Amino acid sequence: MxxxxxxxxxxxxxxxxxxxxxxxxxxxxxxxxxxxxxxxxxxxxxxxxxxxxxxxxxxxxxxxxxxxxxxxxxxxxxxxxxxxxxxxxxxxxxxxxxxxxxxxxxxxxxxxxxxxxxxxxxxxxxxxxxxxxxxxxxASQTVVVYYNKDIFDAQGITPPETFEEFKAVAAHLKDAGITPLANGTADGWTIEVMSGAFMPNFYGSDFFGQVTSGATDFEDPRYVTALGKMAELAEFMPVGFEGVDYATMKALFTSGAAAMFVGGSWEINGFRDAGLNFDMMPGPSAEAGGERMVATWMxxxxxxxxxxxxxxxxxxxxxxxxxxxxxxxxxxxxxxxxxxDGAVSSDPMLQKVASFHSAATPYIMLVAFRFNKPTGSTLLQTGLQELMTGAKDAATVAKDISDGIKNAE
Missing domain, CATH: 3.40.190.10 (Periplasmic binding protein-like II)
Incomplete structure (x- = not known):
């Protein structure tokens, strides 16, 4: 400045x-x-x-x-x-x-x-x-991946940087009898939040501007690919994740039963109050050297x-x-x-969140597609719930979202 x-x-x-x-x-x-x-x-x-x-x-x-x-x-x-x-x-x-x-x-x-x-x-x-x-x-909020430092240290895990590394870490944890991800789908908004950590790095920084201008839609191959990558994470979620709600997700993570939790920056205080030794990272990049964007919103x-x-x-x-x-x-x-403007944080966690904003992208459905009914968030949440259980594939979910938004009133 x-x-x-x-x-x-x-x-x-x-x-x-x-x-x-x-x-x-x-x-x-x-x-x-x-x-x-x-x-x-x-x-x-x-x-x-x-x-x-x-x-x-x-x-x-x-x-x-x-x-x-x-x-x-x-x-x-x-x-x-x-x-x-x-x-x-x-x-x-x-x-x-x-x-x-x-x-x-x-x-x-x-x-x-x-x-x-x-x-x-x-x-x-x-x-x-x-x-x-x-x-x-x-305030602004940011989607991040929280992880239990004690579990990572005990398992000799280095925080992953790419999506393939993330899946390898998750597989390692699962083999060790530890639930990799605490996230469930019972509360639709939480699976939308989870998508904000993983999908943007596959559909890319240009997609938001293009889809909001009408230059493309949600059947764009980039978005379908991003949905497909979400589906690949289902095996690392809790057993019976369809019934895991927000409160249960937090209990799994703070108790040490799950190693990672995808959530918003508002979770920092609660995890501290629970006495958890944790850290955070942005969602993994699509490939080595790729962007690690975080989804943000007011x-x-x-x-x-x-x-x-x-x-x-x-x-x-x-x-x-x-x-x-x-x-x-x-x-x-x-x-x-x-x-x-004007506030200065001395909190290292908040400073870390702010540093992630150098590669930020709008939290897409909330920022741009919640003005009509059905909202983009409703369509995405329903689609992700169906996707993660295998009831629908990525292309079908993308078509449902695209058609729903085009016909929204």
């Missing part, structure tokens, strides 16, 4: 910090409800909220996380009924569009300083039809319920989320890479 750009970034960060350090104008004593799906982050958000309340003593925020899979339904049902929380932890892209286009969210343009956020980061919280921003993006944002009777107080908190002090707390408390 050039000296001039560094000066601009520093100036913005200092201005944001100054804005945060000055207490908000006096408001009537107000309790705000803040809903989320991130149950694993309760302690972190409570600590962040406590810092906000020190400079806003007339505002009290109650953080309520719901079960992740049910969150969208719970939230939209409440909003449709004219209720819901004051502060909404939104998901991004298509999920955000569903609730912002219905008029449930307060537009933030002109009400919140978004200068510490890039255009790419704001893309996930911008409604395509009107170009307005409806949430402050909170995970969601912070929004205000347009029907909230406490809109101004809620906006005060949203303004806080767009500042560098908040971003630093997000990094320190939640081990996430924040969307807002």
């Amino acid at each position: 050039g000296e001039e750009n560094m000066t601009k970034t520093t100036t913005k960060a200092l201005m944001a910090a100054a804005a945060f350090s000055v207490a908000a104008p006096a408001l009537a004593e107000t309790e705000l409800n803040f809903w989320s799906w991130r149950q694993e982050d309760i302690a972190g958000y409570e600590a962040i909220i406590a810092e906000f309340e020190k400079t806003h003593p007339d505002i009290h925020i109650v953080y309520t996380p719901h079960e992740a899979k049910a969150y969208n339904t719970i939230l939209t049902t409440a909003l449709a009924g004219g209720s819901g929380p004051d502060i909404i932890h939104t998901r991004a892209y298509g999920s955000l569009e569903n609730i912002s286009s219905a008029g449930y969210l307060e537009p933030l343009d002109g009400q919140v300083d978004l200068s510490l956020l890039s255009k790419d980061e704001l893309l996930g919280t911008t409604l395509r039809s009107d170009g307005k921003v409806y949430a402050v993006p909170f 995970d969601g944002g912070y929004a205000v319920n347009a029907a909230s009777p406490n809109k101004e107080a809620a906006l005060e908190f949203i303004r806080f989320t767009a500042t560098t002090p908040f971003a630093q707390m997000l990094t320190d408390q939640l081990n996430n890479i924040p969307a807002v």
Whole structure:
């Protein structure tokens, strides 16, 4: 980064910090409800909220996380009924569009300083039809392969770099009586995450731009090949993987019953809390010397319920989320890479995740194909569940996905 750009970034960060350090104008004593799906982050958000309340003593925020899979339904049902929380932890892209286009969210343009956020980061919280921003993006997520260092060391395994090396390592572990991969398919979203570690390195860095522009579709031979490579991993998943859900996956990995776990960068804190000696790596390359891309996305944002009777107080908190002090707390408390500029992480694991971003590709279905029904994620998850059990081959799954997206409404 050039000296001039560094000066601009520093100036913005200092201005944001100054804005945060000055207490908000006096408001009537107000309790705000803040809903989320991130149950694993309760302690972190409570600590962040406590810092906000020190400079806003007339505002009290109650953080309520719901079960992740049910969150969208719970939230939209409440909003449709004219209720819901004051502060909404939104998901991004298509999920955000569903609730912002219905008029449930307060537009933030002109009400919140978004200068510490890039255009790419704001893309996930911008409604395509009107170009307005409806949430402050909170963090990026990255798909990685976690591995148990104690198991690798005991088995004399060096982390693999290519796909063939990965399969050889998995076969070694299986022969030693260790489940190579903890991942199952009972929860469809987890097998989609797993695909984000392996498939991009086979369909390549150009595919995302080409498929989103219409220059190709999901029956492209590169995508069919990538699906075929996913199928090759089924033998290394737990016995009865069709019934292995997210909670069981984590239990298999943290107990040492499975050597590897493909998941998002949000898992770091949980694995640490479990006392696991682990490390991470990007998905393997298609061939020696090939790219080892990681799939990334903007995970969601912070929004205000347009029907909230406490809109101004809620906006005060949203303004806080767009500042560098908040971003630093997000990094320190939640081990996430924040969307807002200026935060510096001292965590070596988070630094490693950030280093993987030099070869990043969008998490394809979430970023580009969740705006219509059926969503690309629904089609991919169903297809992968069928693929991994052998019910359908790669070409058939690719055709189902391609046809489903073309006919989506």
